[in-house]
Amino acid sequence: MTASVFLVHGGLWEAMDAEAFWGTPGITDGLSAALAPEGMAVLAPDRPQRASAWDVEVAALGEQLAKRSGPVRIVGASNGCTVAVLLALRFPELVDRLLLAWPATGDDAAANQRAHAGMVKRGCPPEVADELLAGGILRGVTDEQVASLARIRVGVLPSVPENPSHQRKTVDALLRSIRGSRELVGCPEPPTPAFRMSNDPPYLDQLLRTIVEFVN
Template sequence: MDADQFWALPGVTGGIRRAGFPVLAPNRLHRPPNWHAESEHLAAFLPEQPVAVVAGSNGCSAATRLALAFPTRIARLLLAWPATAGDITVDSHTRAGLAASGASDQNIRALLDGQTLRGVTDNELATLTMPVSVLPSAPENPFHQRRTVDSIRRLLPGSEELYGCPEPPRPDFPSHLDRLLASITKFADR
């Protein structure tokens, strides 16, 4: 899944632009060896001034690593539909997909390891200093479980929970677009 399928085609990036915000929606690194490589790839797209970062699903791990590496360049961080780490069923499914794509055991471990979020320890997550908002998947699903949102909120007690909705590629997402856009633009405009 690329940025166009996740953000553009469902209308998210266009809606944010229509609200008057500039949008950069780079594709994540193709077949990254680890989350650090993902954050280095994304860092090349950061403008000089601090920005609001909106990340979705596994992109929350990449964005969190980015915020940890470049805290002065990230004004605020929105973790939307954060992917659940440490679920045996989900991890075995993901492990099989990564292995079928040719990922080494070392890379698979690097991409699946983590606590609340893949690729990030809870101690690291708790050190984020910029404002963080979390948007849950509603309804939750095996890949985006409620417990992930609750854990992030517990580790970042100053974080804010936004209105939840299905992820953009899901067929039930379109009826939630306007409310999601309102949440994102309010988040970015602070």
């Protein structure tokens, strides 16, 4: 059966969508072109904006995931890593690879405080923000759930350089917790100006190669 790549964009209680995260930086088109010869479809759905709980997001994206007949390789980004993990746990018969890219730091009081303040400022009820930010290494999932991902192939792609919302310690904790997981070549998050800055090779080319190698 032909595999699919399922991209889960970042953001939390803000106007982020798949086009801004994956499309505009060139990732969706680049992956589609690179994986077309393999017969792989690339899907980049929008997460529900301002969802009241992680389960709301999982239910919405799960409807699309359930329509796939072949194996699915999920790429979660930033806070989308939470949704990606929960989807992998909900659909163990479909998801056989999981890439956690730029995982948002969930076990840091200062990071959660900043995130909470920003969410409330954007209209999120404080109690909803509390629920969404709760968790362990990753928001919205327990560390036991994270460890259970050892049954599938897992890659972790760090933010380089790290920043207060995407800290190196989160990458290290995931690598320790998920037996058999491995670190992939890191870069800045795609929506940021740093990702668009020229380097050698360009970050886009580097990221596309990394994802293609992981999902193949």
